[in-house]
Amino acid sequence: MECPVCHRQGIDSLLQKCPECGADLTPLGRIQKLRQRVKRNYTLMLSLIVILVIANLIGIFQYHSSTSLTKTKLLSDSVTQLIQVNQELSDSLNILKDSLQKLFVAQKEYSKTEESTxxxxxxxxxxxxxxxxxxxxxxxxxxxxxxxxxxxxxxxxxxxxxxxxxxxxx
Ligand SMILES: [Zn+2]
Structure with a gap:
């Protein structure tokens, strides 16, 4: 990852402080972990969707019933909703990360003015x-x-x- 203050590249996300400028990186590391978790959940959900869709297709072929089709429709609707929720969560995390970066820069600038005056x-x-x-x-x-x-x-x-x-x- 990149340091939000001095933009140094390739910083270990487990580090607590930037080795270049000493900025506190713990909140960013936490967000990165959260993002990874969201990504993992997403992959897990996709595999689940594939399994459920296949299971439902088998059901349709076996019974040719209209109830099975309704169930499939309901299921696909909830899956779509889940995907949306995940996307929204990922967006919020991005917004949070942006705000944190702005805060870092503002803090840095504030300490600069204090030193000089x-x-x-x-x-x-x-x-x-x-x-x-x-x-x-x-x-x-x-x-x-x-x-x-x-x-x-x-x-x-x-x-x-x-x-x-x-x-x-x-
Ligand atoms: Zn730095």
Whole structure:
């Protein structure tokens, strides 16, 4: 199978993580197993249909009765319904797989933006949180947001050499 995040080919479906990008592959592996099971059921059902049709044909030839024909019609109707149900199940699995892939990509992109917008600042002598907010966020009044992000109860109490984390929104 293919990794939905980095599109690396030929990944063992039993693997928990992609060896290339480290994405969690367990939900995809589970879906693949489910699909295999659906496929197996389908093959089993087809063999069953063939056997039943042959049995019914034998019945028709032996008795030439109209009741046997009605039964065959009923049977073929239920078989058609079963095939439809199986097809619908397979379609739903495809939709689920697509949504999961979209989710993977979205997660990946989200973590990227988070990495690029978190900054670190070491306080220099005479610096205030207002000045830091002005420097990094372009607005001194945003000092309270920086205070919150750093769990500072008193924004006026910052010391030289203190590390300040700044979350910059894109
Ligand atoms: Zn990957």
């Amino acid at each position: 978190t900054l670190e600042h070491i306080v220099v002598k005479g610096e205030s949180l207002w000045k830091i907010a002005e420097k990094y966020l372009g607005d001194g009044s945003l000092y309270s947001k920086i205070a919150r992000d750093n769990f500072l109860s008193d924004p006026s109490q910052i010391a030289e050499g203190q590390k300040i984390i700044i979350h910059k929104n894109p």
